[in-house]
Amino acid sequence: MSQITITTPDDWHLHFRDGELLNETVPATARCFRRAIVMPNLAPPVRNRTEAMAYKERIVAATPTGSPFEPLMVLYLTNQTTAEDIIEACGKDIPAAKLYPAGATTNSDAAVSAIESLYPIFEAMSEAGMLLLIHGEVTDPETDIFDREKLFIDQHLAPIHARFPKLKIVFEHITTADAADFVLDANDMLAATITPQHLLLNRNDLLVGGIRPHNYCLPVLKRNTHQQRLREVVASGSSKFFLGTDSAPHAKHTKETACGCAGCYSAWGALELYAQVFDDLDALDKFEGFASFNGPDFYGLARNTGHVTLKRESWTMPEEIALPNGDSIVPFFAGQTLNWQIT
Ligand code: DOR
Ligand code: ZN
8 A cells, every 4th residue: 555545643641831932732643633632731731611712822822824623621639629610511512521640750749649539530531521531550659560451450440431421531541461351341431542652662762772751751662562551452453542642842951861751752753663563563554543533532522623744755854853952852763764654
């Protein structure tokens, strides 16, 4: 196959950040996605409808003129979130709220330290029809970083799902066979996003031959057997898995340092990288479901009506993206060849 046309896709998990950086991140995503679920881990975070709508306006202001791109907003859950916050926020423009265990990742210090104490909030979300998006890692410092996702399933996700079987849950950016199999075995109210980096790479790509800070993200890349399981489930065409890049910009100097930030900025090649994965797996017939159908179907939103065509033609991801403030970002896959290009 030398080209493929699919229904316009959406990105069901990404980070735009705020301020001047929106002029970089929003056009990069609007280039190929019609909608995106925008993560609320700003500093301070997006905690209620007022903050979410103000943030949405800033994103819309940074959207290229004439672009049909639409940001979908997310509330950031804290131990102070109330049922009223949920009821007031829930709607087409704010379809979800995000659970970060406190300390799990970038800007999560203000997040949830006692997950069980949020059960009344999950109840309100279940009743209102608001989705719960979960960063699924335990944060206990004793727990090995490679085991954090599996333990989160046992200690938190399985109990939440059992207690709220009608609450729609997206297990975000899954990285392990344990997570993939848990999602497959769960009822239809549980689904998962998978990033390009977790499909393309494993922990050797982070650590062999030197530390590669631009492949460092959270949850951290796992061993090859987990990567293979993720590839298998997307190639299977299961409707429980969909596209969520977790594209997360960090300035070069904050990644190439003694204590570097977590996140891969994949927006410049997101759709093309996923196409590469499905092509490698000889599963291009499953690409459209993953990229364009499974996400809106799970969220209960309409599928997009436009189309995008990719052709098999090589190009090279730039080494760096310059920002107006003098900083730069090293994009995911920098300097490497991609096999598919959007026409
Ligand atoms: O690698 C990551 N980067 N994982 C996250 O969960 C957050 C994200 C960010 O905000 O930079
Ligand atoms: Zn994320």
